[in-house]
Amino acid sequence: xxxxxxxxxxxxxxxxxxxxxxxxxxxxxxxxxxxxxxxxxxxxxxxxxxxxxxxxxxxxxxxxxxxxxxxxxxxxxxxxxxxxxxxxxxxxxxxxxxxxxxxxxxxxxxxxxxxxxxxxxxxxxxxxxxxxxxxxxxxxxxxxxxxxxxxxxxxxxxxxxxxxxxxxxxxxxxxxxxxxxxxxxxxxxxxxxxxxxxxxxxxxxxxxxxxxxxxxxxxxxxxxxxxxxxxxxxxxxxxxxxxxxxxxxxxxxxxxxxxxxxxxxxxxxxxxxxxxxxxxxxxxxxxxxxxxxxxxxxxxxxxxxxxxxxxxxxxxxxxxxxxxxxxxxxxxxxxxxxxxxxxxxxxxxxxxxxxxxxxxxxxxxxxxxxxxxxxxxxxxxxxxxxxxxxxxxxxxxxxxxxxxxxxxxxxxxxxxxxxxxxxxxxxxxxxxxxxxxxxxxxxxxxxxxxxxxxxxxxxxxxxxxxxxxxxxxxxxxxxxxxxxxxxxxxxx
Amino acid sequence: xxxxxxxxxxxxxxxxxxxxxxxxxxxxxxxxxxxxxxxxxxxxxxxxxxxxxxxxxxxxxxxxxxxxxxxxxxxxxxxxxxxxxxxxxxxx
Numbered sequence: 001x002x003x004x005x006x007x008x009x010x011x012x013x014x015x016x017x018x019x020x021x022x023x024x025x026x027x028x029x030x031x032x033x034x035x036x037x038x039x040x041x042x043x044x045x046x047x048x049x050x051x052x053x054x055x056x057x058x059x060x061x062x063x064x065x066x067x068x069x070x071x072x073x074x075x076x077x078x079x080x081x082x083x084x085x086x087x088x089x090x091x092x093x094x095x096x097x098x099x100x101x102x103x104x105x106x107x108x109x110x111x112x113x114x115x116x117x118x119x120x121x122x123x124x125x126x127x128x129x130x131x132x133x134x135x136x137x138x139x140x141x142x143x144x145x146x147x148x149x150x151x152x153x154x155x156x157x158x159x160x161x162x163x164x165x166x167x168x169x170x171x172x173x174x175x176x177x178x179x180x181x182x183x184x185x186x187x188x189x190x191x192x193x194x195x196x197x198x199x200x201x202x203x204x205x206x207x208x209x210x211x212x213x214x215x216x217x218x219x220x221x222x223x224x225x226x227x228x229x230x231x232x233x234x235x236x237x238x239x240x241x242x243x244x245x246x247x248x249x250x251x252x253x254x255x256x257x258x259x260x261x262x263x264x265x266x267x268x269x270x271x272x273x274x275x276x277x278x279x280x281x282x283x284x285x286x287x288x289x290x291x292x293x294x295x296x297x298x299x300x301x302x303x304x305x306x307x308x309x310x311x312x313x314x315x316x317x318x319x320x321x322x323x324x325x326x327x328x329x330x331x332x333x334x335x336x337x338x339x340x341x342x343x344x345x346x347x348x349x350x351x352x353x354x355x356x357x358x359x360x361x362x363x364x365x366x367x368x369x370x371x372x373x374x375x376x377x378x379x380x381x382x383x384x385x386x387x388x389x390x391x392x393x394x395x396x397x398x399x400x401x402x403x404x405x406x407x408x409x410x411x412x413x414x415x416x417x418x419x420x421x422x423x424x425x426x427x428x429x430x431x432x433x434x435x436x437x438x439x440x441x442x443x444x445x446x447x448x449x450x451x452x453x454x455x456x457x458x459x460x461x462x463x464x465x466x467x468x469x470x471x472x473x474x475x476x477x478x479x480x481x482x483x484x485x486x487x488x489x490x491x492x
Numbered sequence: 493x494x495x496x497x498x499x500x501x502x503x504x505x506x507x508x509x510x511x512x513x514x515x516x517x518x519x520x521x522x523x524x525x526x527x528x529x530x531x532x533x534x535x536x537x538x539x540x541x542x543x544x545x546x547x548x549x550x551x552x553x554x555x556x557x558x559x560x561x562x563x564x565x566x567x568x569x570x571x572x573x574x575x576x577x578x579x580x581x582x583x584x
Contacts, residue, residue, distance in 0.1 A: 148498060151498070151503055153496065154495075155496070156494060157493055161497070184498050207502040209502075216499075244560060244561060246561065251560065298500040301502065481558040
């Protein structure tokens with residue numbers, strides 16, 4: 001059912017200040033209390049005085065020259081950062097301003113002599129309520145006009161707002177943070193990109209997706225503003241013909257975008273590359289991938305049971321994102337291997353399933369560990385499938401130590417792994433061993449590697465310091481007829 | 493208190509489209525058979541072609557480059573402009 005839309009609001013006008021002297025004060029400020037007698041004196045002078053009071057309309061006294069500014073409209077529009085602020089206004093325009101109490105400045109501005117005879121020479125002011133961090137976002141929404149143009153949807157007072165998000169089919173099955181305008185504006189502070197800039201064509205409906213729509217879904221996912229550039233880069237990566245998000249969504253297989261973050265942004269936003277790296281407990285890891293998936297769902301229209309036809313799915317389709325442990329690795333990072341500078345922040349999208357552990361607690365040589373990893377990874381998709389399905393290997397620090405100690409490069413590891421993963425095709429032909437699934441008979445008599453040596457295995461280093469376990473994430477169809485990993489730079 | 497949230501969707505309403513009226517008979521009509529390039533899809537479509545031809549329909553065969561991506565726009569246009577009906581096959 002269509003939502004009742006809230007009509008677009010008129011641009012709020014800036015209130016015009018009255019001519020003469022204008023003071024902005026609040027009772028909850030010792031300096032304002034201090035200058036209250038001065039204001040009373042000035043109110044009796046020739047130049048008209050108007051006092052706007054932020055918290056108590058009877059401060060410094062109940063009078064017609066004391067104006068209620070408890071909605072902070074005048075303070076916000078006139079950029080009041082400190083109280084008291086004293087302004088000189090002529091023809092509705094500010095001529096001069098002084099903040100806090102300074103006898104000299106107040107006398108210069110008012111032209112009066114001997115102001116506040118019993119007062120100290122100067123006293124700094126207090127923070128204006130219009131810049132109070134707990135109110136600034138709401139005031140920006142109320143008075144700032146709006147930089148965002150999405151439809152406003154009102155949640156009725158008797159409606160539970162968390163339930164309302166479910167009722168509108170906007171969630172992935174878990175609760176989402178209601179995307180109020182204040183939260184979305186705060187999220188947009190995380191990028192220099194304009195809210196109306198188009199980030200990608202969101203599949204499956206190929207909808208032009210703006211930074212604003214991504215920000216809304218990032219709020220819902222629980223992300224913080226500083227994660228937004230990673231979410232935007234990830235969407236740019238998955239919404240390419242190479243990554244083929246439409247196919248990733250529509251396939252009956254159980255894949256989704258697996259996002260690997262490299263470069264300085266990992267530390268800047270506090271991502272996890274260590275203990276429980278593929279699990280729960282770290283906010284950017286948990287919310288960046290979710291923000292991407294919610295955008296595909298809500299903007300692109302990719303919902304399970306509709307275009308998402310996965311037979312069984314997998315839990316990481318809620319969102320899977322993690323950082324590579326570059327500092328602890330003996331090898332080039334994924335991003336460097338893919339042609340980026342180590343100082344550049346990137347996100348790489350790989351189409352994959354959830355992780356599955358590979359245990360090897362006894363190998364002490366790289367040769368032995370490589371054979372075990374090759375054996376374990378034979379089961380990716382099915383032991384009968386070769387070359388056609390990619391995979392990602394997340395090598396743990398204790399397994400990496402075997403290769404570091406032996407001085408193996410990443411390329412040597414790849415070459416040795418390919419060598420030991422060669423499979424005698426006769427053992428995996430259709431019908432061999434009493435199993436119907438397998439290669440056609442014309443593949444008989446050859447040796448085939450499990451993964452395509454030309455990029456079929458993506459390798460990342462991550463995990464906690466203890467534990468002789470690594471993980472493999474099975475991929476999907478390789479190449480232009482399936483999905484190719486895509487890396488995008490994270491731009492501010 | 494009423495809270496106001498921003499719509500996270502694309503905000504478009506997809507117009508409901510009328511289905512083409514089901515033909516009384518396939519005799520004399522052109523039926524497109526779209527192979528999405530799944531294994532054995534052609535076996536299924538061969539059988540369909542035989543049966544459709546037996547009913548007096550003219551059959552045109554088409555193939556998607558890959559089953560993992562939507563059919564190219566040109567292919568969809570070609571099918572829409574040359575066929576009275578289309579059958580898309582999924583097989584494994």
